[in-house]
Amino acid sequence: MILLTGGAGYIGSHMLFELLTANYEVVVLDNLCNSNMTAINRVQQMTGKACHFVEGDIRDAGCLTDLFNQYAIDAVLHFAGLKSVGESVAQPLRYFDNNITGSLVLLKAMQSAQVKRIVFSSSATVYGDPAELPITESTPTSMPTNPYGYTKLAVEQMMMQLVDSDPSWSVAALRYFNPVGAHSSGQIGEDPKGIPNNLLPYIAQVAVGRLQQLSVFGADYNTPDGTGVRDYIHVVDLVKGHLAALTYITANLGYHIWNLGTGEGYSVLDMVRAFEKANNIDIPYKLEPRRAGDIAACYADPNKAIAELNWQAELGLEQMMADTWHWQRTNPHGYS
Ligand code: NAD
Numbered sequence: 001m002i003l004l005t006g007g008a009g010y011i012g013s014h015m016l017f018e019l020l021t022a023n024y025e026v027v028v029l030d031n032l033c034n035s036n037m038t039a040i041n042r043v044q045q046m047t048g049k050a051c052h053f054v055e056g057d058i059r060d061a062g063c064l065t066d067l068f069n070q071y072a073i074d075a076v077l078h079f080a081g082l083k084s085v086g087e088s089v090a091q092p093l094r095y096f097d098n099n100i101t102g103s104l105v106l107l108k109a110m111q112s113a114q115v116k117r118i119v120f121s122s123s124a125t126v127y128g129d130p131a132e133l134p135i136t137e138s139t140p141t142s143m144p145t146n147p148y149g150y151t152k153l154a155v156e157q158m159m160m161q162l163v164d165s166d167p168s169w170s171v172a173a174l175r176y177f178n179p180v181g182a183h184s185s186g187q188i189g190e191d192p193k194g195i196p197n198n199l200l201p202y203i204a205q206v207a208v209g210r211l212q213q214l215s216v217f218g219a220d221y222n223t224p225d226g227t228g229v230r231d232y233i234h235v236v237d238l239v240k241g242h243l244a245a246l247t248y249i250t251a252n253l254g255y256h257i258w259n260l261g262t263g264e265g266y267s268v269l270d271m272v273r274a275f276e277k278a279n280n281i282d283i284p285y286k287l288e289p290r291r292a293g294d295i296a297a298c299y300a301d302p303n304k305a306i307a308e309l310n311w312q313a314e315l316g317l318e319q320m321m322a323d324t325w326h327w328q329r330t331n332p333h334g335y336s
């Protein structure tokens with residue numbers, strides 16, 4: 001049985017789909033602070049399979065003790081966390097408590113229950129402004145420029161030291177590049193609260209008429225067209241990488257880090273054009289000054305995951321754009 005924390009969220013709900021499809025038994029733990037039970041219900045309908053659901057908080061030690069007593073958990077896929085960079089700057093203590101304390105309480109409950117296998121949702125943000133491109137797993141991490149990023153680095157370092165002290169743990173830290181897209185059914189997808197901060201949800205809401213035009217943050221970077229370059233990875237590829245990582249750490253103890261990216265960098269204007277072309281829709285935009293804290297370019301060297309996990313992203317830009325639009329068009333107001 002797999003414990004999936006944050007399984008009602010954007011990436012977690014796609015993970016739940018893959019797990020149920022692969023016949024895993026799953027218990028989801030989520031406090032629904034940034035998600036909707038509809039996502040879970042839809043995944044169960046899509047797969048024709050049921051999961052267990054516990055509405056609760058990863059910081060609630062009593063809840064976790066009960067959960068580990070009730071279910072025979074073999075491994076934890078840990079997605080639960082707050083993820084807004086801007087919000088973390090405004091409310092750092094809330095982010096430290098939710099993401100760092102929450103992970104610590106979870107790890108302690110795992111240790112008590114003798115469950116020592118965990119896959120953690122980390123982020124390429126731990127590399128800061130990288131000195132070299134593409135980014136490999138041995139590219140040095142640096143002090144993140146915002147509290148959200150700090151929580152990812154802190155949890156990684158906590159788990160690394162835990163494995164040093166007790167080598168019977170097996171831990172995977174998966175450093176996501178930029179997850180986008182949605183399941184091809186259009187049934188589940190990203191449903192940000194308020195005005196989206198991230199590029200693709202913003203473009204999708206312009207396309208559906210909820211927002212007027214895209215602001216392109218910075219056209220004077222040292223990149224081919226001057227706009228920021230990122231490594232966008234389809235969420236379905238991303239969650240498949242977790243299954244591969246879970247298989248790997250089941251056979252290999254220790255602390256493992258993998259980049260989950262495609263290895264391709266695309267600029268903001270590449271993304272606008274790709275969305276327009278795939279969906280035959282104009283996306284009005286205007287060039288604006290740089291956004292504080294942004295870097296020029298960030299893309300992965302995915303070769304470690306290819307070699308060790310036998311996993312590679314397969315879905316290209318066109319699929320990312322078509323699936324984003326299918327989800328947004330059929331759910332113009334998300335799950336609400
Ligand atoms: P999301 O907000 O859609 O999902 C997170 C889920 O965790 C939500 O369902 C939320 O209700 C739940 N949650 C939050 N705090 C909780 C708590 N204390 N107890 C129980 N449940 C809690 O976010 P997502 O995009 O699906 O991201 C999943 C994970 O991946 C997060 O850890 C995030 O930091 C990480 N990540 C995301 C991205 C991205 O671009 N989306 C990039 C890198 C890393």
Ligand code: UD1
Pocket residue numbers: 083085123124125149178179197198199200202214215216217218227228229230268291293294295
């Ligand atoms: C951001 C976070 C990162 C987090 C990731 C996924 C920062 C510094 N980093 O990454 O920690 O893991 O989101 O949640 O915030 N852009 C526009 N207009 C927009 C939105 C974005 O031009 O309205 C540009 C950005 O300047 C950037 C690119 O699009 O060049 C991607 O931005 P975004 O989707 O926010 O992701 P990141 O900034 O890479």
